[in-house]
Amino acid sequence: MAPRWSSAIPGWVIAAAVVGAVFVLFPLAAMATRVDWPNFLSLVTSPSSVAALLLSLRTSLAATAACIVLGVPMALMLARTAFRGQRLVRALVLLPLVLPPVIGGIALLAAFGRRGLLGQTFDVLGVSIAFSTAAVVIAQTFVALPFLVLSLESSLRLTGTRYEAVASTLGATPTTVLRRITLPLIFPALLSGAVLSFARALGEFGATLTFAGSLQGVTRTLPLEIYLQRETDPDAAVALSLVLVLVAVLVVGLTLRTSAASSLVRRGTS
Amino acid sequence: MSLAIRARVAERGFEVSLEVAEGETLAILGPNGAGKSTLLDIVAGLLRPDAGRAEWAGTPLFDIGGPRPLWLPPHRRGISLLAQEPLLFPHLTALDNVAFGPRSAGHSREAARVTARGWLAEVEASDLEASRPGTLSGGQAQRVAVARALAADPRLLLLDEPLAALDAAVAPLLRRMLKRVLAGRTAILVTHEVLDALTLADRVVVLGDGAIVEQGPTREVLERPRHPFTAELAGLNLLVGTSSATGLVTPDGLAVTGAPIAPGVRAAAAIRPSAIAVHAVEPRADNVVRVRMSDLEPRGDSVRVRAGALNADVSPGRAAALDFVPGAVVYFAFPAGEVSIYPC
Numbered sequence: 001m002a003p004r005w006s007s008a009i010p011g012w013v014i015a016a017a018v019v020g021a022v023f024v025l026f027p028l029a030a031m032a033t034r035v036d037w038p039n040f041l042s043l044v045t046s047p048s049s050v051a052a053l054l055l056s057l058r059t060s061l062a063a064t065a066a067c068i069v070l071g072v073p074m075a076l077m078l079a080r081t082a083f084r085g086q087r088l089v090r091a092l093v094l095l096p097l098v099l100p101p102v103i104g105g106i107a108l109l110a111a112f113g114r115r116g117l118l119g120q121t122f123d124v125l126g127v128s129i130a131f132s133t134a135a136v137v138i139a140q141t142f143v144a145l146p147f148l149v150l151s152l153e154s155s156l157r158l159t160g161t162r163y164e165a166v167a168s169t170l171g172a173t174p175t176t177v178l179r180r181i182t183l184p185l186i187f188p189a190l191l192s193g194a195v196l197s198f199a200r201a202l203g204e205f206g207a208t209l210t211f212a213g214s215l216q217g218v219t220r221t222l223p224l225e226i227y228l229q230r231e232t233d234p235d236a237a238v239a240l241s242l243v244l245v246l247v248a249v250l251v252v253g254l255t256l257r258t259s260a261a262s263s264l265v266r267r268g269t270s
Numbered sequence: 271m272s273l274a275i276r277a278r279v280a281e282r283g284f285e286v287s288l289e290v291a292e293g294e295t296l297a298i299l300g301p302n303g304a305g306k307s308t309l310l311d312i313v314a315g316l317l318r319p320d321a322g323r324a325e326w327a328g329t330p331l332f333d334i335g336g337p338r339p340l341w342l343p344p345h346r347r348g349i350s351l352l353a354q355e356p357l358l359f360p361h362l363t364a365l366d367n368v369a370f371g372p373r374s375a376g377h378s379r380e381a382a383r384v385t386a387r388g389w390l391a392e393v394e395a396s397d398l399e400a401s402r403p404g405t406l407s408g409g410q411a412q413r414v415a416v417a418r419a420l421a422a423d424p425r426l427l428l429l430d431e432p433l434a435a436l437d438a439a440v441a442p443l444l445r446r447m448l449k450r451v452l453a454g455r456t457a458i459l460v461t462h463e464v465l466d467a468l469t470l471a472d473r474v475v476v477l478g479d480g481a482i483v484e485q486g487p488t489r490e491v492l493e494r495p496r497h498p499f500t501a502e503l504a505g506l507n508l509l510v511g512t513s514s515a516t517g518l519v520t521p522d523g524l525a526v527t528g529a530p531i532a533p534g535v536r537a538a539a540a541i542r543p544s545a546i547a548v549h550a551v552e553p554r555a556d557n558v559v560r561v562r563m564s565d566l567e568p569r570g571d572s573v574r575v576r577a578g579a580l581n582a583d584v585s586p587g588r589a590a591a592l593d594f595v596p597g598a599v600v601y602f603a604f605p606a607g608e609v610s611i612y613p614c
Contacts, residue, residue, distance in 0.1 A: 187361075
């Protein structure tokens with residue numbers, strides 16, 4: 001639908017907006033010019049690169065799943081209930097968003113590391129988390145969770161509770177209301193929140209390096225691999241960077257399309 | 271009595287106690303902010319009152335402030351709510367919207383759809399079953415919403431101004447449909463339309479400022495209002511005073527001539543505004559009241575002349591001839607036969 005009023009935007013605003021867009025796109029384009037195209041394929045298919053890419057995709061998917069499992073209930077608690085200290089809880093939950101990831105990694109070590117608060121408990125159970133693939137997933141979930149919670153919470157508030165109220169008077173239990181009304185209504189936000197989380201997990205570096213280390217095939221994800229390669233083989237680093245950019249573009253493009261399609265379905269064809 | 275409820279919400283100044291009999295449609299009349307929707311929300315279980323108790327045929331729905339506190343959640347009350355807006359679930363087809371109640375009651379998808387088709391047919395919306403709510407008109411959506419509320423097989427149906435959001439052209443059709451489906455059903459209908467109450471309800475309760483101001487059989491309450499507020503809703507002039515041998519005398523000393531009742535009791539006189547003629551010079555009539563005009567309000571083919579507590583409806587031509595000036599003195603005249611006097 002076209003906006004009803006088209007307002008005149010001052011010329012200097014347009015100019016500033018163009019500068020902003022160029023500021024974002026220019027470095028990416030510059031990077032593309034530095035790629036050693038003839039050797040691109042061999043650079044990105046070296047065993048260490050492939051291992052890093054697969055590990056990144058695997059752990060990011062797992063982290064996204066963890067974000068959904070934990071984030072949906074958190075968003076529901078924040079949007080649909082009122083309890084003492086709710087504002088404080090929201091602020092703390094969103095903390096990883098503004099925290100330097102390295103600090104997140106140190107905090108995770110303190111909690112789940114071998115000498116951490118829960119580390120000994122896990123040791124007794126025969127599980128060592130730190131410096132394992134599980135640690136990568138934990139670090140990624142830690143930094144990506146707020147993205148999902150934020151996106152879901154605002155969507156829940158926007159949707160309101162009226163459909164849920166009607167559903168409950170039709171005899172639906174709270175679980176049925178959640179499954180058949182709430183979740184379908186916020187599905188576009190769930191999708192875009194999940195993609196944001198996935199993208200954040202895919203790019204995770206600081207917390208992963210601190211908490212999980214850099215073991216090839218175990219904890220060395222693509223960003224870690226790129227950072228490592230930069231020292232020894234800058235061409236490989238640039239090529240891998242481009243791969244990561246392409247994955248990100250692919251993911252963002254895919255969500256925009258699906259969320260546009262699903263919001264069309266929701267609104268009907270009118 | 272089937273439903274008995276009393277509830278208090280201090281914050282909204284709401285305190286009401288009422289009963290609804292099985293198979294009866296009760297209309298709740300009142301202006302905005304009178305507490306009509308508050309009442310429905312409490313009965314549906316969407317709003318928790320500060321104190322009160324409700325029971326259905328002896329089984330409590332809630333009991334707050336009693337010795338054994340109880341609060342049944344909405345889904346365990348068997349009470350459906352139909353709001354002013356249809357609120358059809360946007361991600362489900364019309365059929366699946368209607369099937370939602372039966373599905374929630376544990377019926378299989380197929381059985382629920384069979385029930386839903388029956389109800390869509392009942393509201394003459396069978397052709398809409400595959401439609402998404404976004405493609406329906408207001409009247410179509412509200413018909414589907416009625417079917418959805420009824421398909422849940424509620425023991426009590428709550429209707430919150432179900433016709434208010436509809437075009438004047440569609441409302442009569444839907445009103446007729448509601449009359450058909452409400453017959454023999456227990457329902458509470460919130461409205462500010464006297465026509466809805468007269469068409470659909472057996473009994474009315476008039477709410478004002480969070481409390482009941484009057485109640486009784488629909489026709490009786492609306493034809494013989496006892497409260498100024500009800501008279502306003504019913505579009506009648508109401509004079510309250512003491513019955514006399516010739517009619518009624520108000521506390522201000524205004525004597526109204528009409529068919530007398532037993533003298534000396536508190537009584538009300540109701541006069542339709544259209545029965546009152548307006549004159550610039552004092553006419554000869556059974557009743558002549560000297561008033562100061564306060565306001566003229568065009569109402570389609572007539573003009574309402576307001577003068578204090580009394581209103582008269584005159585033709586636009588007559589209103590123009592009156593040469594209206596706020597504060598001008600005119601005479602309201604009406605025959606004794608147009609005055610209805612009754613105890614109150």
